[in-house]
Every structure is written in structure tokens, then in C-alpha cells.
Amino acid sequence: MSASPLRIVIMPPFDKEFFGVERLSIDAGNLFELIEKLDAQGPGFAKIARARVHLAVDGVLETDWTRLLADVREVIVLPRVGGG
């Protein structure tokens, strides 16, 4: 669990689509737990997260969602971009 609640920045389109806000404060031990807690506030978010979401931990994209968040200040939730 993080020492103080994480600052969660919700980027479009997820802010309007699920949460109605752009900022949240949440306690979570790792990113899987964070997704679970975000789903509680924005039902359906967890279902689309693997397919549509990238998470940036303190400014760096993180695809390992077992990543511990003890010393983390901010997680940005942003759209996952495909390539060709």
C-alpha cells in the first residue's frame, strides 16, 4: 500500500466515460489492485482496461501491473495506442 493515497489522473476519454472526474485519490498496493478500485468507482472500467488502457507510473509507462506502488506519487490512466 502506498504511504499516502496515490494521485490518479484520468485522461480522456475515460474521465467522462467512467468516472466523471479527472482526478482521484486512491490507496493501492499494485496496479492490479488499482484497477480493481477504479472499477468500484467507475463500473465496467476493469473490463475494458486490458484492451484500452495504458498506465503511467510517475511519468513512465508501466505494463507490469504487479508493480508495487509503495513509493509512487502519481498514476496516469491514458488511452492505449495501437500501431501498424
Place this chain on the structure above:
Amino acid sequence: MNAPDKIETFRHIGTRPVRPDGVDKVTGKALYGTDFKAPGMLWGAILRSPHPHARILSIDTRAAEKLAGVKAVATGRDLPTLESLVMHVGEGASDIVDVSHNCLAFDKVLYEGHPVAAVAATTPELAREAAVLISVEYEVLPHVLGLDEALADDAPLIREPARGRSDEKPSNIAMDVTMGRGDVEAALSGAAAVVEGRYTMEPVHQGYIEPHACVASWNGDGQAQIWCSSQGHFMVRSLTASVLAIPQSDIRVTPLEIGGGFGGKTTVYLEPVAMILSRKSGRPVRLGMSREDVFRATGPAPGAIIDVRLGADADGTLVAAEVTFKYHSGAFAANDAGAGVSSAIGHYRIANTRVSGIEVLCNRPAAKAYRAPGAPQVNFAVESAIDELAIKLGMDPLELRMKNAAMPGDLQTSGLPWGEIGWVQCLEAAKAHPHLSAPLGPNQGRGIAGGYWGNYGGPSTVNLSVAEDGTFTVATGSPDIGGSRASMAIMAAEVLEVPYEQVRCVVADTASIGLSFVTGGSRTTFATGMATVEAAREVKRLLCERAARTWQVPAEDVEWREGNAVCTSGEKLGSKMSAGEIAGSSIHSGGPITATSALSAQGWLPGFGFHICDVEVDQETGHVSIVRYTAVQDVGRAIHADYVEGQIQGGVAQGIGWALNETYIYNGEGKLENPGFLDYRMPVTSDMPMIDTVMVEVPNPVHPYGVKGVGEVPIVPPLAAVANAVHAATGKRMRSLPMSPDKVHAALHAES
């Protein structure tokens, strides 16, 4: 110019060895999707909708079924009813219900060419004859193709209601994304110079030479095999299993050679249908597309309407940027808007930004990824506007770009900081290039443009095994589109310190290697390369360990040097064993030597490019010729230099086609009028000059060999580079693509 801090020397990295798949491909032996045949195979045919939008009232297949030689007929009713599930196994997220309904229409057809029914018969002629005998009763609905038309209050709704917006008035907006920061309006009102403009284009196709084709064989025991070419056979397995609601392990997908994809082969169109026909007939079934099918029913890159406003101080400091765009989504929700927002203005340091994009559903085939999907369209608008702004400010357009260029640590549009990007180094390399100061001839003009693409990493699996004679086989799950077999062999040979020819690379089927994401997103040399290096390092460690045990010395006393295990101390000091000697006796030292690396690669970095284009405009006809072209790109580090240059040249060629010639043309009935290469004008060799490439190497510190993706970046800048060159030659700002002779002629002779 920025010289590197230290020069690293390599045995193989950066060399240009002969491609391992070359002989098969130039002699015609290589097995592509259309070449594969299975014993007892039936031939399939698909009946496609003649209407762009219609409700299916009934389908009568009896006449087709009665035709001698017909073994199976399928419609959308043969596919299982699925619950909505958004998956990301190709390029971008797709709802599996959409994937299913795109393979075979269920209750409505959403574009001309939408598959309605399929037949399997003993000959291709019979299959086609039977397909025509299928009688479909349609209720034709109003259709809509244009972006603004699809957004009108009275526009026909493609989906009822439009998905994900049930709390709002139903519309054809499938996705909207907005990012930015600061106060754009205030900054623009205080700017010394402001430019604004609207830029437009119709969809274009990826234009791969090989049409889609597959063979499927689904046995009575539930197990199935599929042979096809794609950008990812694990993607084919995952989507086909999901559409059919069967376990993935019951499908084994064998990848065949691929004749181009460019993002367009990152989904399934035929495979689930061939599976249904195979199950019904009890025989393997082949399905293939004609060129017309490819144009009518597979994903183009979206057309666009893009509005741009840029503002700068008198010294050229960019103070505000607003980009608002609409992209064609086609019949189902596509993903390009997100990438378009991310790729519009992040190459400049601007305090006040707002980038907003929407995906608009319409009665066209569903848009699919095309090389840096979503980026070339917005880049065309932004880099044209930058050119216009430079003229307005009286500044050199390169100096304006250099003054505002984003550097490591600057914020992207998403708010994340850039990592070790090489954008400034590209600009400096371009400034020093002789092309920029070369004289121009009559009716010629020079344009420049820069752009970027984010690239990707993700899951890859590699198995590296040692044969008894000490040669090595690298098995990957990544289809070889841009030379990955050679690149993997180079990286493994580099780690193992052996000749390149001592390492061979194969693309293994889904039952023979672990999960690997599609070859797309410019990820394979980065991510699969990372796994290859990891596996090679482990094999090297195992070889040293076996030698140590053979010599009865501690493992730390053995090192790998020049392709041999070498004892570095004690009684065996100086003893050497080759990979062949170690592997040849591996049966007596613990068994075969092999290592698997399965990882989800992180730490990918974007690529940046800067292009210089000279054109000559025929004042009488409006025809634009490309007379010289130079592409500068940060490639991280080139593993196989020929392939890197080839990727850059290929991307430029496609970008030039997009700029000058390519476009979908629909008639008033919503039917495509140019579904072939005679009328859909892609550039050919005689249209092109030699495309010069400059590889700038700013290595990615996370990758063992500094790799950054290179395949997508080069299609981003050409649209604006060509347009800016046309402006320089004629004084006319072309804001609508393609800049075909009729449009250029009209611009040149507007007064008449």
C-alpha cells in the same frame, strides 16, 4: 551535429548480411497465403452486400445447397451469439461482437462488400456459382459516407443507438478524445502571428500486394488448424477462437509468408468463416479475397477533416496550438483518433495546447491500422500550418522547427515526459545535409516536414536451441514482415559471438512457441529482439556451465569468448570448447541445450523523422513529380542497416502515394468506383526518385542494442513535405489530399 559520447563496436549489429528468406522469395518457392493447399480441400466463396446500408430480411440458401459439388453454406446465423468483449490482440481495441459481425453480417449490412454468406464447393468456379444462387432480401436503408454528413442531426445511425453514449443523444460518434493544457484562446489572442486552416482527405488503403487468404480445417473432435498469412498468428488464434466461442488451444495457426500488411492484417476477416464451412463440410476449406474484395471490405486508413490553429510570438516561439479532427471510423468503432491526438503536436514545445479528435461511424469498411495509424493525417495539417506560420513570421521553416523542437524531458500531449528522443539530432542532421542547399530548377520547389510515432513493446516469446553440431535456431512467434529473421539472427549471433550464418531463425506456429503480439507498432525488432538477446544470453550461460562441469571447474572460471567456452583459471586454464563440442555431447551433460525467453517488453521509445522533398510541377497539366527526396530518422540503432533503410524508403513511398494519388472514390449509391490498382493509383517505381536515407542513431538505453522502432515513422512526414514543396513551387497551399493533377491544375488556374 551531435557526435556520440562513445563509439561502440559490434561484430554484426549494423551490418548488411544476406537475408535468410531471400532465395525462397526471389525463386517463387516461398509459401504465401494463396499458395497453401491441404488434401481434400474445398474452395470457398463469399457473397457480399451490393448495398452500403440495408437490413437483411431473409437469406435463402436452398438453390446454392442443391448445386452439385457444394458441400457447405454459411451465414451470420451460424456464428455463435456473443457478449460484448473489448479485446486488444491486434492493433487497437476491438469488440469481439464487431469482429464477428464484420466476418459475416448478422441482421444489417453496413457497407458495400460486407460479407453476407459463404459457400464451400469442390472447385472455385462452383463456389462462385453457388454464391450467386444465394437469394438475399434487403430493406435498403439510407447510407452516409461523409464525415460532416454522418454527424448531421438527420444522419442515418450506423449503430442503434451509437455505442457507449446511451446517456446522450444517439449519434455516429464512436470515440472522442481530447488532451491538452493551458489557455489556448488567450495565448492565440496574444500571439504575434496566427495561422489557421482546414485540411481534408478521403480514406486510403494499405495497398499490400498479397490479398487475404487462409485454409481452415476443423475436425469432428473439435481440434482445428488454420494456415494463413497475417501480422500475428496468435491474433488469428485469439480472435477466431473468441468469435467461435471455442478454446484457443483447439486451434493451431501456422503462419505463412506475408506479402505486406502495414497494419491491415491485424484482424480476421476470413478465418472464422472458413472454420464454419470446414466444420459443416468435414473438409479443409480455402477462402481468399480478390483485389476488389480487399478494397471493398478490408480496412482503409481513415479519411479526415482537420482544423488547425497555431500561434507564435514574433521571435518564432510557438505559444498555442489547437487541432480538432474527425476521422472515418467506418462501419465499426476504430482507434485512430487516440493515436491522432497523441501524434499531432508533441514534437513541439508549446505551453497552450488542445487536441481533440473523434471517430465517426459511416457506411464504409471498418478502418484499420495503417503504418503509424492516425498520425499522417494530423501531421499533414500541423506541418503544413507550421510552414505557413514560418512564411508569415518571415522565418526559415527549419529554424522555426528547431527553435520549438521537443527534447527529452519535455511534456508530450498526454502529459508524460519524452524519454531519450532524437528529434533535435534529426533536425541538425537535416540542416547539415547537402540536399537542403542544393539548387532547384524551373517549376521546382522544396518542402520540409517532421513527425513522429510512439512505437510499442509488449509480449514476445523466443526459443533459442543449440543443434548437436553447435548451430543455433531462433524460433519466434513474430511473423517476418520487415526482415525480423535476419535481425534476430544478427542479435543472437552478436551475443553468441558466432558467424551470422551459424544462427537461423524460424517463425513458429501457435502450438510451438509462446504468446507473441502482432508484428506491428514497430515493436518486433525491439520486443522480440529483447527476448532473443535474453534467450541467447541464457544459452551462452548454459554452454559455459556445461563446459565447466565437463572440465570439473567452478562455473565462474569459464567465460564465453569468440564463440567458445574458455577456462580462465586453474589446471584447465586456456582450454576451449566450441558450441558444437559442448552441444555434441549434451546428451551426456544434462540434455539438450535450449532457452526460452517470454517477456512483455517495456521501455520502448518513439521514433522521429525529418524529410526534405523537391517537386517539379507541370504548369500545364498540374502533374507533380518528386525529383529528390531525403528522409532523416532517429532509428535508435540499426540492427540490419539495409532493412532499416528499406523501411524508411517504403514508408516514404506510401506517404508520397497518399499525398499525390491515392483516394477512395465512391459514387452516389455508396459504391466504391476504384477497387483495383488501375484506378486506385499507387505510386510505382517510375514515379519515384531514389529516396535517400540518413540514419541518426540515438540509442534506446533500455534495449540491449539500443533499438527503436523504425517502420511507421517514415510515412508520417511525406504528406506535408510534398504539400509544402508544391507550395514552394507554385505559391498554392494545397489543403486537400490527394494533390492529384486535376486539383493542382485547378489551383494553378483558379482564375480561369
